[in-house]
Amino acid sequence: MQEIRDAILSGDRTEQTYAGLTIPESYRAVTVHKDEVDMFEGMATKEKDPRKSLHLDDVPLPELAPGEALVAVMASAINYNTVWTSIFEPVSTFGFLERYGRTSEYAKRHDLPYHVVGSDLAGVVLRTAPGVTKWKPGQEVVAHCLSVELEDADGHNDTMLDPQQRIWGFETNFGGLAELAIVKSNQLMPKPAHLSWEEAASPGLVNSTAYRQLISKNGAAMKLGDRVLIWGASGGLGSYATQMALAGGATPICVVSSPEKAQICRDMGAELIIDRSAEGYQFWNEDGTEQNPREWQRLGKKIRELTGGYDVDVVFEHPGRETFGASVYVARKGGTIVTCASTSGYLHEYDNRYLWMNLKRIVSSHFANYREAWEANELINRGLINPTLSKTYSMEEVGQAALDVHRNAHQGKVGVLTLAPQEGLGVTDPDKREALLPQINRFRNA
Numbered sequence: 546m547q548e549i550r551d552a553i554l555s556g557d558r559t560e561q562t563y564a565g566l567t568i569p570e571s572y573r574a575v576t577v578h579k580d581e582v583d584m585f586e587g588m589a590t591k592e593k594d595p596r597k598s599l600h601l602d603d604v605p606l607p608e609l610a611p612g613e614a615l616v617a618v619m620a621s622a623i624n625y626n627t628v629w630t631s632i633f634e635p636v637s638t639f640g641f642l643e644r645y646g647r648t649s650e651y652a653k654r655h656d657l658p659y660h661v662v663g664s665d666l667a668g669v670v671l672r673t674a675p676g677v678t679k680w681k682p683g684q685e686v687v688a689h690c691l692s693v694e695l696e697d698a699d700g701h702n703d704t705m706l707d708p709q710q711r712i713w714g715f716e717t718n719f720g721g722l723a724e725l726a727i728v729k730s731n732q733l734m735p736k737p738a739h740l741s742w743e744e745a746a747s748p749g750l751v752n753s754t755a756y757r758q759l760i761s762k763n764g765a766a767m768k769l770g771d772r773v774l775i776w777g778a779s780g781g782l783g784s785y786a787t788q789m790a791l792a793g794g795a796t797p798i799c800v801v802s803s804p805e806k807a808q809i810c811r812d813m814g815a816e817l818i819i820d821r822s823a824e825g826y827q828f829w830n831e832d833g834t835e836q837n838p839r840e841w842q843r844l845g846k847k848i849r850e851l852t853g854g855y856d857v858d859v860v861f862e863h864p865g866r867e868t869f870g871a872s873v874y875v876a877r878k879g880g881t882i883v884t885c886a887s888t889s890g891y892l893h894e895y896d897n898r899y900l901w902m903n904l905k906r907i908v909s910s911h912f913a914n915y916r917e918a919w920e921a922n923e924l925i926n927r928g929l930i931n932p933t934l935s936k937t938y939s940m941e942e943v944g945q946a947a948l949d950v951h952r953n954a955h956q957g958k959v960g961v962l963t964l965a966p967q968e969g970l971g972v973t974d975p976d977k978r979e980a981l982l983p984q985i986n987r988f989r990n991a
Contacts, residue, residue, distance in 0.1 A: 546724055549617050550964050553669050556973075563671055563682035568615070572823070574723035575943045576659040577630055582637040582904040595631035595951060596944030606725060609674035610651035611746050612878065614730050616686060618967040619742035621721040622665040622934075622958055623643065623943070624750045624781070625888055628951045630662050630715060631944075635891060638662075641716040648709070655718040663713035663722030664690035667736055667746035667971070668964070677730040683826050685736040685973075688728050689918035690750050692717050703763060704914040712912060721746075722943060724964050731915055737926040738974035739981060742965045744901065747934040747958040748785065752915035755785035756921035757860055758883050760947060762795065764910045765883040769794035771858040774875060776868055778815070779806035781950070781958045785935035786861045787813055793802070798848055798857060802953070809956060817851040819844075828871050841874035848875055859883065866890030866947050878903040885910045887979045928977070933957030957979050 546569055552562060554651075577598050583988050585593040609615055630638045638660055646656025665892065670684045680686070693700055693707040700707025714720025719727040736745045758764040759773070764843040767773060773790045777783040778799030790797040791814045798817045799810040807818045824847065828840050848857060856877035862869060865887025884907060887893070900907065924930040935957040938946040949955045962968065972978050978985070 546964070549671065550571050550966070553617060553619065554966075554970070556636070558669070558683040558685065560681050560683050563669070568670065568671060569606065571603045571605050572724040572942065574602060575663065575940060576602045576604065576661055577633075577638070579639050579658040579660075582633050582639060585632055590632065590634060591952070593632035593634075593951075594944075595628060595947035598631045599662075599944040601940055601943070601948060602659065604659065604704060604723075607654045607719065607727065609672060609715055610654075611674050611982070612676040612730055613674045613727055614670050614677060614680055615670050615672040616666060616668045616688065616726050616728060618666045618668040618721055618726050618963040619971060620636075620746040620937075621663045621666050621723075621963055622747045623745075623750070623950050625950060625960065626664055626712060626715040626750075627662050627722070628947050630660065630794065631947050632951070639716060641711070642718055642901040645717060647712065657718060660716055661720050661723050663716055663720035663725070663726070664712060665746050665749040666721035666726055666728075666747050667742045668726070671725075672731065677739065678937045680730055680733050685971075686733045687745050687749055688713070688721065688726070688732045688921065689734060689753050689867045689913070689915070689922070690714060691912055691915060691918065692729055693731075705911060714749055714816050722940070722961060722963070734919055734922045735868070735926070736971075737922075738934060739928070739968050739972060739977035740925075740985070742971035743937045743960040743962060743968055744932040744934050744985065746748050747932045747960050748922070748930070750912070751782045751958060752785045752925060752930065753918040753921045754827050754885060754910070755782055755789060756914035756924070757917045758860070758885055758910040759786050759789055761913070761917050764908060764915075765859045765861070765881050767793055767795055767859055772798060772852055772855055773859045773861055774798045774800065774857040774872070775861040776800045776864050776872075779809040779935070779956055780953075781955070782863055783861070784809070784813070784957050785930060786878040788930045789924075793816065796852070798851060806956060809987070819847055819851070826871075826984065828867060836870045838874070838896065841871045844871050845875045855890060856880065863887070864889045866893055869893040870895040873905065873907070876905050878905070880905050881908055883908045909911070927983045928984070931981065931987070934960050936960070937962060
């Protein structure tokens with residue numbers, strides 16, 4: 546692996562150099578183990594500790610299937626799907642791998658007693674399989690996490706509707722929290738040249754998810770002048786939504802949980818902030834069995850105080866169970882609640898009278914198709930949207946990184962160095978970086 550690292554750090558990106566590199570038979574990867582899926586049985590979700598279930602193992606390198614690329618991973622990142630995988634909720638991911646393994650000979654490679662996790666990466670292409678023509682060894686890339694087969698007609702208008710759509714590193718094996726990763730060639734995108742490896746790895750999943758959810762015609766189709774309520778507005782997903790609302794001429798109303806997170810939103814340019822901890826909202830009773838509509842009303846009143854009397858056009862909803870009833874209530878008449886993820890619970894409850902009688906709509910959103918992910922990456926490349934990386938861990942510390950995300954003890958995105966020996970490497974356009982440095986550094990300095 547040292548030969549590969551040295552070649553990348555040398556800056557040499559010629560195809561001939563990479564074609565001559567020796568590819569190892571095994572590599573280090575962050576895994577969960579199939580024989581440990583019951584280790585947290587009977588425990589409350591918040592008590593489950595990813596440090597106990599995430600392992601750093603040496604795993605064998607599988608052969609490439611047609612249409613795939615082998616990438617040397619310089620950096621990756623933690624997403625909430627990593628947390629879900631590590632605590633085996635809502636179900637063990639080994640069920641995904643078993644079902645995938647039954648579909649074809651090549652898919653059998655994914656059905657293993659371990660799961661290499663991770664749905665982000667930045668790195669360099671090492672090898673490509675037959676059928677790959679766009680990408681060559683030596684190219685610097687980032688990956689988005691949509692894996693599709695595209696054998697069914699349903700996927701050809703919107704690839705997210707492909708019946709065999711899967712999230713790489715979550716519903717497939719050989720993910721990005723590793724020294725090497727296997728991806729389909731249509732997951733690859735150019736690495737922004739002004740970013741370090743860890744910065745480039747961090748936007749992938751969340752930036753693309755926010756783009757589809759908020760901007761795309763497949764999501765809320767936000768327009769100039771919209772008022773957008775963004776839950777967790779300084780977090781891994783919400784921080785990108787906040788930037789997109791500002792860049793798109795909308796007005797974000799940022800919901801956060803601390804003064805520090807409120808300041809991050811102000812630094813991004815947002816002016817309307819709700820600190821939910823300071824306000825003390827209690828949308829549910831103590832045992833979580835019944836909601837309190839008076840608290841919805843109090844939130845709605847707070848929003849109108851900030852907006853000069855207006856309700857919001859769009860609610861960017863991802864906490865799920867804890868906030869969904871309030872989200873439906875506070876959207877304006879005819880407004881949109883666009884939802885994904887459900888990090889606080891996926892069994893939502895709301896009062897349908899506020900939806901039905903006020904002609905509101907709930908729109909579901911899930912990751913992004915290749916075109917949406919490409920457009921979202923181009924916003925990063927142009928500096929219109931900037932990485933929200935706040936902290937970077939080593940591979941040995943992935944359990945702690947996942948625990949931070951699990952307990953919401955993070956800001957922005959949490960990165961992981963894989964083959965990169967230190968932070969700050971990988972910038973190939975220093976002039977562009979210098980121009981964008983204040984925005985890039987905002988989350989690191991928070």
